[in-house]
Amino acid sequence: MSNPQAAIAPELDHVALLMDRVESSADANAKALSSTVLSPRFYTTDFAAMDRLDISPVRAEWDAMMKEYEGDNNHDHFQRDAAFAEEVRTLMPQLSPEMRQEFLDFLISSLTSEFSGCILYNEIRKNISNPDIKALMTYMARDESRHAGFINQSLKDFDLGIDLGSLKRTKAYTYFKPKYIFYATYLSEKIGYARYITIFRQLERHPDKRFHPIFRWFERWCNDEFRHGESFALIMRAQPQLLRGVNKLWIRFFILAVYATMYVRDHSRPMLHEAMGLHSTEYDYTVFRITSEICRQVFPVEVDIDHPVFRASMDRLLALSLAHAKAKARGGIVGRLQAAGYALQATMTFGRLFLLPVKTNTLPEQIRFEPAW
Ligand SMILES: [Fe+2]
Numbered sequence: 440m441s442n443p444q445a446a447i448a449p450e451l452d453h454v455a456l457l458m459d460r461v462e463s464s465a466d467a468n469a470k471a472l473s474s475t476v477l478s479p480r481f482y483t484t485d486f487a488a489m490d491r492l493d494i495s496p497v498r499a500e501w502d503a504m505m506k507e508y509e510g511d512n513n514h515d516h517f518q519r520d521a522a523f524a525e526e527v528r529t530l531m532p533q534l535s536p537e538m539r540q541e542f543l544d545f546l547i548s549s550l551t552s553e554f555s556g557c558i559l560y561n562e563i564r565k566n567i568s569n570p571d572i573k574a575l576m577t578y579m580a581r582d583e584s585r586h587a588g589f590i591n592q593s594l595k596d597f598d599l600g601i602d603l604g605s606l607k608r609t610k611a612y613t614y615f616k617p618k619y620i621f622y623a624t625y626l627s628e629k630i631g632y633a634r635y636i637t638i639f640r641q642l643e644r645h646p647d648k649r650f651h652p653i654f655r656w657f658e659r660w661c662n663d664e665f666r667h668g669e670s671f672a673l674i675m676r677a678q679p680q681l682l683r684g685v686n687k688l689w690i691r692f693f694i695l696a697v698y699a700t701m702y703v704r705d706h707s708r709p710m711l712h713e714a715m716g717l718h719s720t721e722y723d724y725t726v727f728r729i730t731s732e733i734c735r736q737v738f739p740v741e742v743d744i745d746h747p748v749f750r751a752s753m754d755r756l757l758a759l760s761l762a763h764a765k766a767k768a769r770g771g772i773v774g775r776l777q778a779a780g781y782a783l784q785a786t787m788t789f790g791r792l793f794l795l796p797v798k799t800n801t802l803p804e805q806i807r808f809e810p811a812w
């Protein structure tokens with residue numbers, strides 16, 4: 440394998456183990472439905488607690504943000520232009536079968552994340568009466584529904600459209616207390632921004648590597664995600680107790696969990712990044728760097744992504760995840776015991792990451808940032 444990643448993780452030859460093949464619409468729907476450690480989840484929360492949120496400490500910045508939502512500068516963005524179909528028709532047959540699988544995996548996991556936001560925001564909206572939070576959730580659900588629908592159109596080009604109604608009814612929901620929703624959703628919105636803008640900037644520099652027209656939409660798209668993240672930043676800054684004491688440990692936990700999941704997931708589709716002229720490891724560290732910079736608006740702690748133990752632990756978690764998948768595929772008592780052993784080692788590796796020293800941030804007086812990356 441000429442892949443430079445082979446140097447850090449020889450098991451990468453077996454990455455396909457982490458990714459079930461998608462050959463039919465049933466496979467695509469099953470993939471969206473599956474709940475694994477690495478796949479995007481659906482969430483539910485304590486609506487009464489959401490209803491009690493008070494954003495008055497950040498009122499001025501909140502109102503300015505709500506005006507932007509109201510202005511809806513992306514209302515006409517998520518429609519295909521005349522060139523879209525032609526690009527799909529000429530570019531898609533050039534993808535190798537493996538590359539096609541990685542791209543489908545990317546589309547399905549992105550769609551599931553977008554739709555997960557759509558459902559959560561919609562459920563909160565329906566179950567509360569607090570006017571500030573209700574208005575926010577209405578706007579964010581609107582945006583996520585457009586994003587999910589736009590990706591689904593591209594899956595339908597492959598005859599692999601996801602039945603969103605059925606997914607909503609049948610996928611498992613994870614309950615998170617509101618504060619965990621804030622940490623996790625803030626991070627996923629900001630990481631979503633960082634991922635989309637990094638891809639967009641790369642393909643802006645190398646348009647010959649843009650193998651699907653959907654990437655042309657990413658710049659304005661990721662500004663929606665950026666603003667969604669801003670909303671959660673304001674909610675958390677309005678409740679400073681969420682950013683103090685033992686909660687700093689929760690913040691550290693969520694940052695590491697989100698970064699590690701992304702690292703393992705992205706390295707299971709290395710061809711996708713190579714086709715764009717990106718290396719998965721470099722791409723992920725660029726995304727970590729952007730996300731960490733943005734998070735200074737709200738998180739009092741920051742993980743040290745350049746610490747040698749951080750870097751080694753990410754690679755270790757990847758190797759363990761691959762070994763775990765291999766052991767599970769092997770099956771039987773031996774396979775199960777091996778898999779349990781790898782899961783334990785992964786937990787210990789994560790524990791080591793958690794014990795690494797963190798950097799501390801003084802939170803800026805003006806909370807909101809511009810999407811300037
Ligand atoms: Fe989105």
Ligand SMILES: [Fe+2]
Nearest residue numbers: 556628664667
């Ligand atoms: Fe979003």
